[in-house]
Amino acid sequence: MxxxxxxxxxxxxxxxxxxxxxxxxxxxxxxxxxxxxxxxxxxxxxxxxxxxxxxxxxxxxxxxxxxxxxxxxxxxxxxxxxxxxxxxxxxxxxxxxxxxxxxxxxxxxxxxxxxxxxxxxxxxxxxxxxxxxxxxxxxxxxxxxxxxxxxxxxxxxxxxxxxxxxxxxxxxxLSGAPFAPANGGLAPWAKRRCLELMRARLSEDLCLEELAAETGLSLFHFARMFKQSVGVPPRVYLTQLRMERASELLRCTELSITEIAQEVGYSSSQVLARIFIKHYRRSPSDHRRLVRIQAR
Structure with a gap:
C-alpha cells in the first residue's frame, strides 16, 4: 500500500x-x-x-x-x-x-x-x-x-x-446535499466586474479563485451564480470571449495567427485554429479573408 x-x-x-x-x-x-x-x-x-x-x-x-x-x-x-x-x-x-x-x-x-x-x-x-x-x-x-x-x-x-x-x-x-439552488445569480456590480476582468486578462492564466475573490463569494457558490447570471459556465464564457477577440483581431489588424493566439491566451496557432474551426466552422485564415471581402 x-x-x-x-x-x-x-x-x-x-x-x-x-x-x-x-x-x-x-x-x-x-x-x-x-x-x-x-x-x-x-x-x-x-x-x-x-x-x-x-x-x-x-x-x-x-x-x-x-x-x-x-x-x-x-x-x-x-x-x-x-x-x-x-x-x-x-x-x-x-x-x-x-x-x-x-x-x-x-x-x-x-x-x-x-x-x-x-x-x-x-x-x-x-x-x-x-x-x-x-x-x-x-x-x-x-x-x-x-x-x-x-x-x-x-x-x-x-x-x-x-x-x-x-x-x-x-x-x-445527486447525493441529496442540502444546498439551495443558486437563485438570482451575481449582483450587477459583481457580474460587471468579473466580465471586465475576464476581457482585460484574456492572455493570462486567470484563475477562478481570483474572480470569486472579486465578488466576495466562495469558489463553489461563485461558479454556480456566474452560470445563473451569464447563462453559461465560466469556462464556456471564457472561450466565447477568446473567439470574439480573435475574430476582431483577424478583421482589424495585421497580426499573425500566432500573435493572435498569444493575445487571446492560447499556446500556439494550432491550438487557436482547432478551437476557432469548432466555433466558426472555418480556419482563422479563411475567416480573415472572408470578413475582409465582405467589408469591401
Missing amino acids: LANTSFTQWYSQSCQAEYLRTIKSPGGILGMADLSRPAGDMSHPPLSDLALYQDQLGGSRVTGNSGGGSFNVRSEQGAFFLAAPNFANTITVDTTHQLRSLSFPLLHWQQVLDEAANGQFSVERLQLYKGFFHSAVIRSALQNLWVLCDEDGTPSRLLVRAAGCEILAELCR
Whole structure:
C-alpha cells in the first residue's frame, strides 16, 4: 500500500500502468486517464483522491465494493461509477472494458465540497458509491473537459476549476446535499466586474479563485451564480470571449495567427485554429479573408 498516493500516481507506477492509454493532469488540479483493461480484478489500495469512472463500452458485470457497500450490476455504456477516497476498492469486472477516469485530489477540492453545503456535507456522505449511475450534466462536463485538454494542451486554471465545480455540484445534488439552488445569480456590480476582468486578462492564466475573490463569494457558490447570471459556465464564457477577440483581431489588424493566439491566451496557432474551426466552422485564415471581402 502506498500512503497518500493519488489515483494517477498509482496507475502510473504500479502494475496497472500497462492498461493506461492516455493520462492527463491539467494544472495538477485534476487527474484524467483513459484505461483499457482485460476482465478480472481492478481493485486498488486506499488512494487519496475521489475517483469517477465512466464505462465507455458497457455490458460488463461489475461486482465489489467502492466505498458504499457491496454491489453486483450489469454496467451500461456511458454509466458512471464513483470510488471513495481512502478506501480499499475491491472491484471485479467480467469482460474486457474501457474506462475514462477523472480523479479529484482532496487537497484541492475538499474546501469546495465543504462550501457546497456550508460544512454540513462531506465526501464520505456521497451516496453514489454503490453501483453505477447516469448524469447528462457530468457526461457533458467530462466530455468538454477532455476536449479542452486535447485542444489546449494544458487548459487554463479557470477552465479546469470551473469544470470540476460543475461535476462536484452535480455529484452533491445527486447525493441529496442540502444546498439551495443558486437563485438570482451575481449582483450587477459583481457580474460587471468579473466580465471586465475576464476581457482585460484574456492572455493570462486567470484563475477562478481570483474572480470569486472579486465578488466576495466562495469558489463553489461563485461558479454556480456566474452560470445563473451569464447563462453559461465560466469556462464556456471564457472561450466565447477568446473567439470574439480573435475574430476582431483577424478583421482589424495585421497580426499573425500566432500573435493572435498569444493575445487571446492560447499556446500556439494550432491550438487557436482547432478551437476557432469548432466555433466558426472555418480556419482563422479563411475567416480573415472572408470578413475582409465582405467589408469591401
